[in-house]
Amino acid sequence: MSVANPEPHRVSRSRQTNRPPSTRHHQQQSSRVPLRQLLRVTSIAGGIQFGWALQLSLLTPYVQELGIPHKWASIIWLCGPLSGLFVQPLVGVMSDRCTSRFGRRRPFIFAGSLLIAISVLIIGHSADIGWWLGDRGGVRPRAIGAFVFGFWILDVANNMTQGPCRALLADLTGKDHRRTRVANAYFSLFMAVGNILGFATGSYNGWYKVFPFTVTSACNIDCANLKSAFYLDVVFMAITACISIAAAQESPLDLPARSMLADEETPGHSNSEQEAFIWELFGTFRCFPSTVWIILLVTALNWIGWFPFLLFDTDWMGREIYGGKPNEGQNYNTGVRMGAFGLMFNSVILGVTSVLMEKLCSKWGAGFLWGLSNILMALCFLSMLVLSYVASHIGYMGHNLPPDSIVVIALVIFAVLGMPLAITYSVPYAMVSSRIESLGLGQGLSMGVLNLAIVLPQVVVSVGSGPWDQIFGGGNSPAIAIGALAAFAAGIIAILGIRRSGVQKPMLSVSMKACFAFNASIQCFLIRPGNHLKDLPQGYKLNGCNWST
Numbered sequence: 234m235s236v237a238n239p240e241p242h243r244v245s246r247s248r249q250t251n252r253p254p255s256t257r258h259h260q261q262q263s264s265r266v267p268l269r270q271l272l273r274v275t276s277i278a279g280g281i282q283f284g285w286a287l288q289l290s291l292l293t294p295y296v297q298e299l300g301i302p303h304k305w306a307s308i309i310w311l312c313g314p315l316s317g318l319f320v321q322p323l324v325g326v327m328s329d330r331c332t333s334r335f336g337r338r339r340p341f342i343f344a345g346s347l348l349i350a351i352s353v354l355i356i357g358h359s360a361d362i363g364w365w366l367g368d369r370g371g372v373r374p375r376a377i378g379a380f381v382f383g384f385w386i387l388d389v390a391n392n393m394t395q396g397p398c399r400a401l402l403a404d405l406t407g408k409d410h411r412r413t414r415v416a417n418a419y420f421s422l423f424m425a426v427g428n429i430l431g432f433a434t435g436s437y438n439g440w441y442k443v444f445p446f447t448v449t450s451a452c453n454i455d456c457a458n459l460k461s462a463f464y465l466d467v468v469f470m471a472i473t474a475c476i477s478i479a480a481a482q483e484s485p486l487d488l489p490a491r492s493m494l495a496d497e498e499t500p501g502h503s504n505s506e507q508e509a510f511i512w513e514l515f516g517t518f519r520c521f522p523s524t525v526w527i528i529l530l531v532t533a534l535n536w537i538g539w540f541p542f543l544l545f546d547t548d549w550m551g552r553e554i555y556g557g558k559p560n561e562g563q564n565y566n567t568g569v570r571m572g573a574f575g576l577m578f579n580s581v582i583l584g585v586t587s588v589l590m591e592k593l594c595s596k597w598g599a600g601f602l603w604g605l606s607n608i609l610m611a612l613c614f615l616s617m618l619v620l621s622y623v624a625s626h627i628g629y630m631g632h633n634l635p636p637d638s639i640v641v642i643a644l645v646i647f648a649v650l651g652m653p654l655a656i657t658y659s660v661p662y663a664m665v666s667s668r669i670e671s672l673g674l675g676q677g678l679s680m681g682v683l684n685l686a687i688v689l690p691q692v693v694v695s696v697g698s699g700p701w702d703q704i705f706g707g708g709n710s711p712a713i714a715i716g717a718l719a720a721f722a723a724g725i726i727a728i729l730g731i732r733r734s735g736v737q738k739p740m741l742s743v744s745m746k747a748c749f750a751f752n753a754s755i756q757c758f759l760i761r762p763g764n765h766l767k768d769l770p771q772g773y774k775l776n777g778c779n780w781s782t
Contacts, residue, residue, distance in 0.1 A: 234495075251584030258326040259330060260565065260669065265409075265412075266405045266406065266412075268412075268484075269404075269427045270480055271402070271406070271412075271415070271419055272414045273418050273424075273476055273477065273479075273480035274402065274405065274416075274477050274480045274481050275398075275402065275419040275420040275423050275477070276423055276473045276476045276477050276480075277342065277394070277398060277423075277473045277476070277477035277478075278420045278421075278423035278424045278425060278473075279389060279423040279424070279426045279427035279428060279430070279467075279469070279473050280346070280349075280470035280471075280472070280473030280474055281335040281394055281395060281427065281429040281470070281473075282423070282424040282425075282426075282428050282431065282468050283422075283428075283430050283431040283434075283466050283469050283470065284291030284349060284353055284387070284391075284431065284463075284466045284467075285391065285428075285431070285543065286427060286430075286432045286434075286435065286580070287427045287431050287434065287435055287459075287462050287463065287466060287542075288355075288387070288548075289394065289543050289546065289547070289576070290357070290432055290435035290436070290547050290569070290573035290574070290576055291435050291446055291459050291462070291547070291569070292309075292384070293310075293544060293545060293547065293548050294547060294548055294551065294559060294565070294566075294569045295380075295455075295456070295459055296309050296377070296380065297559040298455070298456075298559050299359075299360070299372075299376050299377050299380060300372035300373055300374075300377065302378060308695060308696070309380075309384060310694060310695045311501055311692065311695040312381070312384055312388050312542055314687075314688035314689070314690075314691030314692045314695060315692060316385065316388045316389045316392055317689070318592060318684075318685065318688045318692070319690065320389050320392040321392040321393075321684040321688075322419070322682070322684060322685065324341055324392070324393050324396050324397060325396045325397070325400060325684075327341070327385040328397045328400060329400075332729050333778055334450065335406075335483070335485060335595070336399065336481065336483025337397075338397040338398070338400055338401040338404070338481070338483060339397075339399040339401075339481055339483055341393060341394070341396075341480050342394055342397050342398060342401075342474065342477065342478060343391065343474065344477060345390045345391070345394030346390075346394060346474035347390075347393075348386060348387075348389065348390030348393065348469070349387060349390040349391065349470055350467045350470055350471065351386065351390075352383045352384070352386035352390055352733055353383070353387060353463040353466050353467060354383075354463065355379060355380075355382065355383030355386065356380055356383040356384060356387065356463065357459060357460035357462075357464070358379075358671070359376050359377075359379040359380035359447055360373065360374070360376045360449075360451045360452045360456050360461065361379070361385060361451050361452055361638075362376065362379040363375035363376025363378075363379055363451065364376070364450060364451030365447070366379075366526055368451070375405035375479065375631075375718075376451070378423035381698075382435060387637050388396070390543075390686070393558075395707060397686075398420070398422070399417075399622060399662055399666075400535075401481060401483070402416040402417060402420060403416075405481075408570075410663070410667040411591070412665045412668055413663050413666055414590065414591055414594055414599070414659070414660075415591055417590055417658075417660075417662050417663045417666075418587050418590040419587075420658070420659065420662075421423065421583070421586075421587040421590065421658040421659040421723055422584055422587040422588060423473075424583070424587075424658050425581070425583040425587055426578065426580075426584060427469075427580075427654065428577070428579070429577055429580040429581060429584065431466070431471070431574075432573045432574070432576040432577035432579075432580060433574075435462060435570070435573035435575045435576075436570045436571070436573035436574040436577060437569055437570075438454075438455075438458055438566075439456075439458075439463060439506050440458045440461035440462060440657035441454050441457035441458055441463075442455070443459075443461060443519065444457070444461040444464060445487070447461050449458045451569065454743055458756050460706045460778030467533045468704030469775075469780065475573050477531070481625060493569050500777075506608070514711045519738070522668075522760065524605070524730075524731065524732065525665065525668055525729040527726065527727075528607055528661060528664055528668070528731065529683070529685075529686040530680075530686075530726060531603065531604075531661075531723045531726050531727045531730075531731070532608075532609070532661050532683065532687060533686045533687075533689065533690045534690070534719045534720070534723035534726070535607055535657060535661075535719075535720065535723045536612075536686075536687050536690045536691060536720050537658075537690040537693070537694060537715070537716065537719035537720075538607070538610055538611070538614070538630025538716040538719040538720030539610075539657065539715065539716070539720075540690065540691050540694040540695075540716070541694055541712035541715065541716040542614065542650070542713065542716060543715050544694070544695075544712075545709040545713070546575075546576060546647070547568070547569045547572030547573055547576070547714065548569070548572075548709060549572070549617070549621075549709045549713070550568040550569065550571055550572030550575065550643060551564070551565040551566070551567075551569045551572065552565070552568070552709065553621045553624060553625070553633055553709060553710070554568055554621075554639060554640065554643050555567055555568030555571070555618070555736055556624075556629070556630030556631055556633050556635070556636065556732055564634065567634070569593035571640065571643075571644075574644070575643060575644040575646075575647030575648065576647055577652055578644060578647060578648035578651070579647045579648055579651040580653065581648070581651070582648050582649065582650075582651030582652055582655075583654050583655040583658070584651075584655075586651065586655035586656070587655045587658075587659065590656070590659055590660075594660070597699075598731075598732075598782065599660050599663065599664055599731075600664070600727050600728070600730075600731025601655055601727075601728055601731075602656060602660065603660045603661070603664075603731070604723075604724045604726075604727030604728030604729075604731070605724065605728070606652060606653035606656040606657070606724070607653065607720045607721070607723040607724030607727060608720070608721060608724035608725075609649070609652060610652050610653040610717075610720040611645050611717045611718070611720040611721035611723075611724065612711050613649055613650050613652065613653075614640075614716050614717035615717050617643075617646055617713055618713060618717070620646070621684070621709075621710050622645060623639070626638055627639075628763070637647045648671060655682070660682060662683065663753075664731075665682070665683045682720065691692065695713070697720045
């Protein structure tokens with residue numbers, strides 16, 4: 234059964250205009266963008282990562298100081314992957330279709346940056362908010378509620394900002410895979426800069442002297458340092474967002490795309506858009522070649538490895554190297570600051586590796602390099618386990634600070650982990666962007682698909698790492714051991730399963746081409762006023778629609 238074309242006289246026009254909006258917009262921006270401009274566009278990564286570094290170094294210890302037990306601290310971080318599971322793919326699709334006169338990606342980047350600033354202010358003042366609402370004593374439920382609310386908003390804002398940023402880079406570099414890798418390396422470089430500044434800010438314990446008004450009845454010196462650091466984050470985020478948005482110089486979708494999208498504004502538009510989004514997001518999996526599936530698998534295993542470390546790095550230093558506990562003496566806080574100091578060295582190595590990324594990928598191949606970085610990550614996590622065991626048997630814990638040799642080794646491990654982290658922040662995005670470009674998908678949607686492979690493992694780690702650690706005595710070592718095994722598996726799969734990038738263009742099988750044409754015909758059907766997926770008869774054939782795939 235076929236679906237008749239209600240406007241046969243417009244068939245010839247549809248052949249010219251009924252192509253995916255992302256394809257037509259890509260043609261508009263196919264001119265070569267200067268590397269200097271790409272550098273300015275990627276500067277926002279520094280602002281995003283500055284706040285992320287403060288999250289990683291200070292917030293896990295802070296929630297325990299608010300009264301949340303260690304075994305449940307990881308549950309707080311569940312909001313990040315859950316928001317990423319839905320927000321980033323949805324924002325990716327919406328930005329692919331955005332018709333704003335300011336461009337497709339910049340409105341989302343601006344809104345996300347504004348939400349980041351608001352959320353970090355809520356987090357920084359959560360203890361004060363709880364005090365105003367009546368919190369007294371060691372456990373502060375109202376402060377915890379304010380913290381969790383701000384934390385969820387922050388993670389939504391981070392996902393709302395990073396997806397369009399990555400998609401914008403793919404828009405600006407087009408089909409030039411080398412420049413796509415360079416742009417993502419720039420992005421990783423600014424992430425390193427943001428990390429260095431953020432971890433250095435988190436490791437300094439005198440910010441309350443610079444902002445003396447931050448010390449209140451509800452907020453002690455450690456809390457005031459965190460609050461002051463987030464003030465600096467707001468300023469840095471505003472500066473980098475302005476630089477990036479001004480440098481992007483996006484063009485809005487062309488007039489045919491606007492009119493085609495305007496045709497969807499009917500009473501049934503909302504349901505149609507939701508159905509189309511769900512179909513696009515999950516329907517794309519049916520069309521992926523094996524290489525893309527391998528990239529997604531390696532990404533998932535890679536983040537099972539990373540997330541326990543990112544979650545508990547400074548807590549590991551405070552508990553298992555310095556032998557302290559939250560709210561019990563100064564050893565724990567000293568260890569947390571030393572952990573942030575080590576993460577600053579980590580970010581320096583991350584930045585250097587980002588600068589060398591293109592040469593390393595050209596020499597060894599992106600897949601092989603990614604595999605080696607995962608094996609190096611597994612060895613570093615194994616070293617952390619050995620160091621924890623040695624530290625627990627020396628006999629200083631509970632009454633002295635750790636020996637300098639133990640601290641230096643821990644700092645070296647943190648620093649070396651900057652190399653695989655730089656590759657994690659760059660290579661998977663460039664590989665997915667180049668390999669599914671030929672599938673006819675928008676770059677926003679492609680980044681959303683990769684994001685699923687990142688956030689689903691994080692959900693598993695967030696739910697399971699705290700109780701898992703508690704089963705084995707309450708430390709961080711069990712979760713880090715799982716991370717080491719996952720990283721090693723990811724390395725072996727990447728080395729054996731991913732071909733060298735840039736050797737040949739991806740080939741489309743006949744079945745894949747049919748799959749793309751099937752998806753395109755459904756999208757073409759949905760742009761007609763009043764049409765919905767549920768209205769499609771089984772086994773239909775669409776006539777009169779020549780959407781290019």
